[in-house]
Amino acid sequence: MAIFHLTHKFLKRSSGASSISKAAYNAGQKIEDNDGSTEYSDYTRKGGVLYDEIMLPSCSPSWANERGELWRRLEAREDKSTRRADAILAHNIDIALPHELTLEQNIFLAKDYVREQFTRKGYAVDWAIHSPDPRGDSRNIHLHILVPLRKIDAIGESFGIKDRYTKQQLSKKVSGQRSSWAILANRHLKRYGHKAAIDERSLKAQGHSRKPTKHRGIRPKSTRYQLDKMRAKQPPLPIAPIVRTTKQIHGDGTITIQRVIKHTALNNIRVGGDNKNPAPVPAPQPALNAQPKGWPPEAVAMWEAWGSRNPDRFFTVWPELKPRGFVAAKEPSL
Template sequence: MRIVELTAHVQILKRTQTLESPTGQSATAAAAYRACTMIACERTGLVHDYRRKGGLVAAGVAAPTDAPAWATDRARLWNAAEMRERNKDRGPNARAFKANAVVAREFLYGFPAELSPEGRLNVAQTVARHMVTRYGVVADYAIHEPGKDGDQRNFHCHMMVTSRRMTPDGLTVKTREWDAHANGPRHVKAWRAYLAKTLNDALAAEGKAGRVFVEHRSFKDRGSSQKPTRHQGKAKTNGARKARKVEREAWRAKEQAAMATRHEQEQHCLNARQRAEEGAQLRDTAEQQATTAKALDALLARNPEPVKPAGLAARIADRLTGRSSRAVELAERIRAHEARIAEMKAEIVAERQALAVEQRREAKAQAERHRAEAEGLEKAVAARVAFDRAAEVQARRDEVRHHERDREHDQERARDDGRG
């Protein structure tokens, strides 16, 4: 049988400002956050909207049977709780809101992993109804699924209760039994016992009583030599997560800087190479143009006579002397050179276009490679986040298994002592 140590905490919600809550706590904000809803606070004028928060499994409000109808309206209930906490009618701060008023109490507890969703809801409703019946308060419960950074078996319930009793006339006297130093611990202990019994009854109703048992007693009360461990707490957990986040961000910044430097160097090399290719192509083009122009100049130098139109007598004389055939030959050679020049110009244009296309292809390929490297870095960061989360969960599970082994050893020694 697996023994589950009951995880349950009781805390007050107080307006006093703290380092964790520089503006103080309010019941409206706490209720909106836990129920993933929106509540406009009449006392502060703030609107607390947590409808996009997520993680809520089920929520409900339990009130005394003779309570006003608005007592089960979450927004009206906690606004009434806030507005109720004022100073008395006399004095310099008459009717002002109390600066250090306790506006609510929160009871936070976890469920055994073996308990079904229906069983969890039944337990939450039963415990809330118990608080209503036993203390005459209103209980607002919300079941949350495990957080993304924690143990994925950690379904838990936040139950906020009013710090005043609810009657047909509304919120009245304070529940002082929870405040007294002499009685408070006794009530907490009784509530833990009731919660453990309710959880075990729910497990038994699902046929799981032989597999798991919720234990609320301390090791000392059980006669065990095992030493209790101190709950790490939200502040320490968040501090450790923040330290890991800072470490990841530092690593990411270092990798990004190195990648940016590398990309800048690669871009510089690509630009320099492409400029060199363009320069070489321009030099080749200039040499080809110079060679062709030089050949044409030499041809014209050897044949300085211009080709002029002539009359019939002149054409006959040219034909008899042979000058006509030389002129025709010269004209053909000139046309051939001009055709070659035009062809060369077309080749130059095509080569330039081909070079530009190739350079654009290289630039695009390099940009895609750089983008892929940047995406790879983001995936590596996400992998580190997932690894840190998994390591945190595994550490908690190892701690639980360690406690379970110690508990089994205590049980074996107790059995051995009984046989002796």
């Protein structure tokens, strides 16, 4: 089911961070540190970026629509500050998106949240949706949000005065963001017919007696191997199409949405082996009439030949092998 995860950190120069590098990472792009510079941040080979967009308040200047220019001007503004080496650049927020929702539905959810929390208050926002890490849980689709601590000034040439927070003010602000995310995500889950819900409160505050688990990050290779072996014995998850979309703003002011890079949830599941010598993915063993059984040899051969690439057609030929909960893939209309 959907889980609650929202972390807030400041992007700080004192820790060696750069808003240009972070924006390039989030969007999977190459951004020059300065116009015409030979130094740049290049994450074009990173992969896993499903959607990225810059959202701006009304009456924003045209240069703010260009990712590189937006963050270069912020960096230049911080260079003029009194403590430029220790400057705090932006809010860096990571959020787990509900895996029950399609990519299109998660995009609408993210837009609602960004608009409600930031653009309506006058902030530029650079955000992106990433696919699950192949080494982790295949349901871990997540959202990266990068927000400058400065609003674009009234003249529109640069950024204005920086926001300052006491510990109490920051705690209250983040608590409000967490609560708003839970409310909005639950509203979208209910809208699309899901019973799952998330809660930003601690387990103790919710009245649960179980102890909270600890985030372990990327697990050791040996642990991942055992998890992959276990997943290989389970029926395949319903396959939902994932399409990366890119918003482009042209010189004449027109906007186009391009759709590229199609893949499915099964592409995010690595089974056995290690990074250099991954083990082949075995034919799945879904439930047959609610009783676990092996597939007939001819069905296995057909799956390996073409069925894994076209599961909708395969389970039309072999309806008795269709796993419980399987939903035919549908292209999202963006």
